[in-house]
Amino acid sequence: MPDLRAQIVEWIDGDRDVFLDFLGDFVRAKSPNPPGDTREAAALIERFLTERDLPFEVIAPNPDMPNFVGNFKGSRPGPHVVFNGHIDVFPLGDAGTWTQDPWGGEVVDGRMYGRGVNDMKAGTTTVLFAFMYLHRLREHLPGQVTMTAVSDEETFGPDGARYLVANHPEVHGDVCLSTEPTGIHSVRFAEKGPLWLKFNIRTPGAHGAYPHKSANANEIGARLILALGALRDIPVESPEAIQRALSGAEEVIDKVASPGAAAILQKVTLNIGTVNGGVKQNMLPGTCVVTADIRVPMGISPDAVIARAGEIAAEFPQAEMEVVGRQEPLWSDPDHPMCRLLQKNVEELAGFRPPAIVSLPGTDARLWRGLGVPAYVYGITPFNVAMADEYVDIEEVFHVTKAHTLSAFDYLMAGGNG
Numbered sequence: 155m156p157d158l159r160a161q162i163v164e165w166i167d168g169d170r171d172v173f174l175d176f177l178g179d180f181v182r183a184k185s186p187n188p189p190g191d192t193r194e195a196a197a198l199i200e201r202f203l204t205e206r207d208l209p210f211e212v213i214a215p216n217p218d219m220p221n222f223v224g225n226f227k228g229s230r231p232g233p234h235v236v237f238n239g240h241i242d243v244f245p246l247g248d249a250g251t252w253t254q255d256p257w258g259g260e261v262v263d264g265r266m267y268g269r270g271v272n273d274m275k276a277g278t279t280t281v282l283f284a285f286m287y288l289h290r291l292r293e294h295l296p297g298q299v300t301m302t303a304v305s306d307e308e309t310f311g312p313d314g315a316r317y318l319v320a321n322h323p324e325v326h327g328d329v330c331l332s333t334e335p336t337g338i339h340s341v342r343f344a345e346k347g348p349l350w351l352k353f354n355i356r357t358p359g360a361h362g363a364y365p366h367k368s369a370n371a372n373e374i375g376a377r378l379i380l381a382l383g384a385l386r387d388i389p390v391e392s393p394e395a396i397q398r399a400l401s402g403a404e405e406v407i408d409k410v411a412s413p414g415a416a417a418i419l420q421k422v423t424l425n426i427g428t429v430n431g432g433v434k435q436n437m438l439p440g441t442c443v444v445t446a447d448i449r450v451p452m453g454i455s456p457d458a459v460i461a462r463a464g465e466i467a468a469e470f471p472q473a474e475m476e477v478v479g480r481q482e483p484l485w486s487d488p489d490h491p492m493c494r495l496l497q498k499n500v501e502e503l504a505g506f507r508p509p510a511i512v513s514l515p516g517t518d519a520r521l522w523r524g525l526g527v528p529a530y531v532y533g534i535t536p537f538n539v540a541m542a543d544e545y546v547d548i549e550e551v552f553h554v555t556k557a558h559t560l561s562a563f564d565y566l567m568a569g570g571n572g
């Protein structure tokens with residue numbers, strides 16, 4: 155049998171210009187979400203898949219936000235690998251602060267610039283090319299491969315991956331690979347669970363010169379905010395597999411997620427996102443609304459955090475607590491064969507072994523984890539994501555494409571062991 159792994163690498167090296175031409179066009183096909191109309195960018199994916207005779211269908215519960223699902227089976231039964239990427243991008247924000255055309259897809263000094271090129275049109279292009287290469291090898295492969303490219307990720311909306319996972323069980327698979335930009339120096343196997351709380355504080359209120367007539371809702375809000383700080387001290391017992399995966403990875407975590415990140419990874423974090431109180435300087439405020447964004451680590455249930463927050467709020471009889479949103483912290487086995495294959499292939503390609511770590515921000519990978527399907531994220535460094543001059547390092551893009559294609563190939567060939 156020919157060396158198919160070497161063949162994959164050769165194809166990727168040979169297709170650099172085709173890849174970059176597609177990515178440039180993909181960036182120029184604006185798809186900011188909100189508003190979320192991705193049809194122009196989706197048309198390019200449709201053309202890519204059609205021209206190459208790749209099997210796919212378009213699933214669009216919202217016609218402005220089409221999703222793509224491609225699938226093929228190998229020559230014999232085996233495991234099922236699913237790739238996930240998204241088509242929508244962050245809104246542009248202030249174009250005036252860019253030094254490059256934000257919708258230009260221009261290549262300068264080994265970088266390509268543009269809104270969404272990094273998060274995650276490069277990663278989604280990787281998904282398309284990986285799908286194409288594996289499809290070419292289908293006669294040799296056991297199992298099956300599915301690619302998903304969705305249109306409603308940036309707002310965690312209902313019409314993208316969430317819709318597919320809920321309504322199309324054929325996208326579940328045995329393992330999911332995401333190319334979200336998380337940095338080439340780590341593999342992500344877990345995400346904390348976001349928990350959003352809102353506190354409504356009500357007092358009678360009064361004229362500002364009669365503060366003896368009513369408690370001050372803003373002052374109560376201030377004391378409540380300080381008291382909520384105790385949530386950060388809730389003890390967390392990290393599952394053994396998480397402890398093992400993270401021990402010794404502190405340096406990498408601080409490097410990829412900014413200094414200090416390792417210290418909070420397995421802690422409850424609290425961000426008081428908004429405080430809105432009072433009407434006018436000389437009126438004693440009768441209402442104050444405080445919102446909190448809490449991230450719950452692996453090993454503790456959001457219920458325990460909600461209960462503690464409820465105890466704290468109960469010390470302030472004028473405050474009423476509301477749970478606005480909650481998700482469980484979700485993690486996949488850091489010792490799963492796919493995780494180890496990604497680490498092994500990155501080590502062979504780039505000379506360093508990326509530790510498996512917990513992700514601070516959320517990705518669609520959580521939807522597969524929520525089903526019990528192991529999901530791993532490996533992607534390019536998120537240069538200037540959601541900021542001016544978003545760009546990709548082109549060498550990283552091809553490195554990530556090789557790492558994913560080879561890992562999926564190895565996993566299938568090993569029958570899911572690896």
Ligand SMILES: [Zn+2]
Pocket residue numbers: 240273274307334335
């Ligand atoms: Zn993304």
